[in-house]
Amino acid sequence: MAEFDLIERIRKAVGPPGHGTLVGLGDDAAVYKPPGQLELLTCDAFVEDVHFRRDYATFEEIGAKCMVANVSDVAAMGGFPTRAVLSICVPPDMTDDDVYALYRGALDVCRRYGAEVVGGDTVSSPAGLVVSVALTGSVGREHVVTRAGAVVGDALVVTGELGGSEAGLRALAGCLPEDGGVPDAKRRHLAPVPRVAEAQALIEVATPHAMIDVSDGLSSDVWHIAEESNVGIVLEADRIPVAPCAFDVAERLGVDPLELALASGEEFELVAAIPSAEVARTTEHVEAVTGSRVTAIGAVVDADMGCRLLRAGCTDEPLLRTGFEHLGSSSAAR
């Protein structure tokens, strides 16, 4: 009967159905009044020893991060998260308390961004822990921003600073001592923040033609915009905002901080292509409203240029996809 106790605890933590939800957790499916505007739907699966390691992350952090990845996807489309379903594949060495902690992490993120958990499936897994979240969102028709609308002449802007997540992962893997930028880098890796408010502020002030969240790594995600928009993109290396903690960790490890920033996945910062005339007022407005800086890091060019990286004083070079490959083996654990 342990299963039923756990389900009861989860139901209590989830609480009664929210506004517009007729049937929440516990039936064959949730029932709700869909948003009057357009709806969004996304999903992400997090696999043990691929996306996270239990010796680095708490169960709360694992649950929270999987939900954050989904919230970030909704934000990058211009929307707000609304309802989530959560599948957890539970290995034999996980206790009910561990499952509950994972749920609590996911629920905390939902609450922070105005979403609710309306369903789930908790099953046993002979091997590792897998967490899958699917999330709906709401978006006004005039606010939808895909990856596909960038046009030649647009400026490419990014929110916040990059490299911290990858730096944190390497600090965890290398057991770096807890000083300098290390605690900050670890926090960036273990407890990232989705940029819901930043996306809205961007849309309020600018006309983003294309937008994506940095989940695979800047270099890969820039390629995604380029391919979907059928354009090329030139990044200026000197302008890429590298997080101070990434500089610090890179120095200790003897690696190039720019390479960290280009390869760092799960940053959940936003990259947008906006008309270049809107850059100044966009950076000003987004920073005023959210406190997050926005930096112009490149330009949209003809498709036949591909994606390139321009280093000061050097000829430019092709932009390599150094980020996370979903089916690749290059990243042992992130």
Added chain:
Amino acid sequence: MAEFDLIERIRKAVGPPGHGTLVGLGDDAAVYKPPGQLELLTCDAFVEDVHFRRDYATFEEIGAKCMVANVSDVAAMGGFPTRAVLSICVPPDMTDDDVYALYRGALDVCRRYGAEVVGGDTVSSPAGLVVSVALTGSVGREHVVTRAGAVVGDALVVTGELGGSEAGLRALAGCLPEDGGVPDAKRRHLAPVPRVAEAQALIEVATPHAMIDVSDGLSSDVWHIAEESNVGIVLEADRIPVAPCAFDVAERLGVDPLELALASGEEFELVAAIPSAEVARTTEHVEAVTGSRVTAIGAVVDADMGCRLLRAGCTDEPLLRTGFEHLGSSSAAR
């Protein structure tokens, strides 16, 4: 680049976005016009060596069955499936062709029931294969049927015949020769059918107070209705429609066919509590419209009776939950 080739193949198989879908597969999230009526959302995760075994099932069958489980949940709420997202955690020994085959199986089911795949996440998995589907559906407000509305005096009815899925699993596990009911039982296990039309026919003719699909096993799912409706349920053993193939396999294995029928999960038949005056016209109508039989198998009673099994010529006994426990270890592979 293999990942991108596979994604391209999947995109081609999925095809262009369907009616009302503005952005399908390939962006941060899908964008669509939600149904004018109420929306449903459900999810199910299928784990290798828990829900399926690769030596029994093809990748098409695995993808199809995970989608069927979700479609069945939507049907059991009174709705029609609309949009799915599909996460696949791919172990190292699976090829791109295998992933594509799994997708094709899921897509076939979607097309058959009028749904479309609008997103997905394909990630590597060091251990086994995990498939997670989340599915939205559409339902009219007056058609919603939860697990929670059964009232004392209702009759409990079930569509189709039970036991075939568990019989098929045991036939596969026991390597029974391919004769008698064995091929039929295996088909029931590997390629189950969701009862979308049957659910609609039931709603057209009767006033189902509560409904559930048999996914954990009749005995467990009857308990789910009883608990959510705060009632008791008495099943009459002699009336439970056991599939002929289950009889055949049970005889060969020397097990009780009724026990098979009570424990057999993933049947995806529907169990509904309807006013007892409506039983005759319900069975007639559903059979006429869908070809599926509907059988009255019990009655809704006071909650303090719990769930009981009434065998002819015996005193009744408590109904044991013999089906699938999501976190239990009783089922090695289903």
